[in-house]
Amino acid sequence: MEVPADTDRAYSDNLLLSQWEYEQRHVYLYSWPRCLGLVLGNACNIDCIHCYQAKTGDNLLRPPKIAEELRRELMAFYPHLSTLRIQGGEVFAIRGFRELIDDVAPLARRPILSISTNGTLIDEEWAERLVRTPFSSVTVSIDGGTRATYNRLRKGADLDQVLGNIDRVQSWKARLGSERPYLDSFFVVMRSNFREIPHYLELMQRHGMIGVALQTMQLSPENIARTPTLEADESIADRGEVEDLHAMLRDVLPRFRRVFHTVRVSGLQTLFETHGLSTAFLEEGEKSLYPDSEGLSEGAFALCPNPWTTLFLVENGDARLCFHSQPIGNLYAEPLAALWNSPQAIAQRSDMAAGRYHASGCSPQYCGWREGKSGPCRNGDAGGQEWRGPAGTEPCRQAELETRGVLALVRRLVSEERRERSELEVHKRSLESLLEGGRRHIDHLEAKAREIEAEFGKYRRPWLVRAAHKASQVLRTFR
Numbered sequence: 001m002e003v004p005a006d007t008d009r010a011y012s013d014n015l016l017l018s019q020w021e022y023e024q025r026h027v028y029l030y031s032w033p034r035c036l037g038l039v040l041g042n043a044c045n046i047d048c049i050h051c052y053q054a055k056t057g058d059n060l061l062r063p064p065k066i067a068e069e070l071r072r073e074l075m076a077f078y079p080h081l082s083t084l085r086i087q088g089g090e091v092f093a094i095r096g097f098r099e100l101i102d103d104v105a106p107l108a109r110r111p112i113l114s115i116s117t118n119g120t121l122i123d124e125e126w127a128e129r130l131v132r133t134p135f136s137s138v139t140v141s142i143d144g145g146t147r148a149t150y151n152r153l154r155k156g157a158d159l160d161q162v163l164g165n166i167d168r169v170q171s172w173k174a175r176l177g178s179e180r181p182y183l184d185s186f187f188v189v190m191r192s193n194f195r196e197i198p199h200y201l202e203l204m205q206r207h208g209m210i211g212v213a214l215q216t217m218q219l220s221p222e223n224i225a226r227t228p229t230l231e232a233d234e235s236i237a238d239r240g241e242v243e244d245l246h247a248m249l250r251d252v253l254p255r256f257r258r259v260f261h262t263v264r265v266s267g268l269q270t271l272f273e274t275h276g277l278s279t280a281f282l283e284e285g286e287k288s289l290y291p292d293s294e295g296l297s298e299g300a301f302a303l304c305p306n307p308w309t310t311l312f313l314v315e316n317g318d319a320r321l322c323f324h325s326q327p328i329g330n331l332y333a334e335p336l337a338a339l340w341n342s343p344q345a346i347a348q349r350s351d352m353a354a355g356r357y358h359a360s361g362c363s364p365q366y367c368g369w370r371e372g373k374s375g376p377c378r379n380g381d382a383g384g385q386e387w388r389g390p391a392g393t394e395p396c397r398q399a400e401l402e403t404r405g406v407l408a409l410v411r412r413l414v415s416e417e418r419r420e421r422s423e424l425e426v427h428k429r430s431l432e433s434l435l436e437g438g439r440r441h442i443d444h445l446e447a448k449a450r451e452i453e454a455e456f457g458k459y460r461r462p463w464l465v466r467a468a469h470k471a472s473q474v475l476r477t478f479r
C-alpha cells in the first residue's frame with residue numbers, strides 16, 4: 001500500500017506543536033503523543049526471578065474481535081509517532097504481534113517500530129525481518145556480565161544463545177547495509193549482579209550495542225509473592241553495598257559514556273541521595289528514561305517531559321503517561337484519544353508542572369528526587385520556532401481569516417476556548433484541594449490549641465489562684 005504523502009507533514013507538525021505545548025506548560029494537549037508504548041501481554045517463554053508483572057495471561061490483542069477494533073484506534077496514532085514501542089512479556093511469544101506490526105508500514109514512512117525483548121526467540125527469520133522492515137531499535141534485557149549470573153536470574157534463558165541472536169541481527173544489518181535497528185540493552189541492578197556491571201558493559205560493547213540503561217529493581221506484590229526472599233536477596237539497601245555500587249559507577253560511567261551513544265540510569269539518584277551520596281555524575285535529570293524528548297531541553301529536564309510525549313497502554317488496558325506513573329484511565333472504558341486528555345491526565349500534568357510529583361502519581365522509587373521542583377514556563381520560545389497551526393499562538397486573525405477561511409478560524413477559537421476551560425477547571429480543582437488542605441490544617445491547629453489549654457488548666461494550682469485573689473484584695477485596700 002502506498003504511504004499517504006501527508007504523513008510526514010502530520011508528523012513534523014505534531015512535533016512542533018508538542019514542543020510548543022510543553023514549553024507553554026499546557027496540560028490539555030492538542031498534540032498527539034510522540035511515543036506510544038504497548039505492553040501487549042505478560043506471556044513469556046522464560047521466568048526471571050525479578051519480573052514485576054503478574055502472570056495473568058492478560059493480552060491487549062485478545063480476544064481477536066476486540067483486538068481488531070483496538071488496532072484500528074491505534075492506527076490513528078501512527079502518522080504522528082516518532083516511536084511505537086512494543087513489549088511484553090516477551091513480544092515474540094505473544095500472538096497477534098506479527099499482525100500488529102503489519103499495520104504500521106502503510107501509515108508511517110519513518111522507522112517507528114521499537115521493541116523490548118529477552119532476545120531468546122530471535123531466529124533467522126525474525127533477524128532478517130527486524131532489519132528489512134526496518135525496526136528502529138531493539139532493546140535486549142541482559143541482567144548479568146557472566147553466563148552463571150545471567151542464567152540464574154533469567155531462568156530458562158542462556159546468555160550465550162542470546163548473544164548469538166544479537167550477532168545474528170548484526171550480520172543481517174551488515175549483509176543488507178542497514179544501520180537499523182539500533183541495538184541497545186537494559187540491565188536491572190540487583191545485589192547479586194551489580195559487581196558485574198563493568199564486565200557487562202564490555203560485553204555489550206563487543207556485541208555492537210549503541211546504548212545501555214541501568215535501572216534499580218522494582219519490587220511488586222507479584223514478584224514478592226513468587227519469591228518471598230527477593231527483597232532481602234536482591235534489593236541493594238545495605239550502606240556498604242550502596243557505597244560499593246556508587247564508587248564503581250563513578251568509575252565506569254564516564255568511561256563508557258565515551259563508548260556508547262547513550263548510557264541511561266533510573267532509580268539510582270533516589271538510592272544514592274537516600275544515603276547522602278553524590279549523584280551529579282549519573283546525569284539522571286538529563287538522561288533518564290525519557291522516550292522521544294528531543295528538542296524539549298538542552299540539559300537536565302526542569303520538568304519531566306514524559307506526560308507531554310508518551311502514552312503507555314498496558315496489558316490490562318490501563319493507560320499511563322509514563323511507565324512509572326499511576327494510570328490515567330483504561331482503554332476498555334474510554335476511547336484512546338479521550339484518555340490522552342482525561343481528567344486524570346490533565347491533573348497529572350498540572351501537578352507535575354507545579355512540582356507535586358508525588359501527588360501526580362509519579363514513582364517515589366524512580367523519581368522521588370524531582371519532588372518540589374517546578375520548572376519555569378519558557379513562554380513561547382519553542383526552539384526559535386513558533387507553532388502556527390489550528391490551536392496555536394495568537395496570529396493575526398484578519399490574515400488567518402483571509403488565508404484559511406471563516407470555518408477554520410471559528411474552529412481554532414472554539415478549540416482554544418475548550419483548552420482554556422479544561423485547564424481552568426484543573427486549576428480550580430487544584431485550588432479547591434489546597435483550600436481544603438488549608439482548612440484541615442487550621443482545624444488541626446485549633447484542636448491542638450484547645451488540647452494545650454485543657455492541659456494547662458490541669459496544672460493551674462489552686463494556691464496560685466488564691467494568692468492572686470489575695471494580692472488583688474491587698475491592692476484594693478491601698479486605693
Ligand code: SF4
Nearest residue numbers: 304322324362363367
Ligand atoms: S514517574 Fe513521573 S517524573 Fe518519573 S519519569 Fe515518569 S512521569 Fe517522569
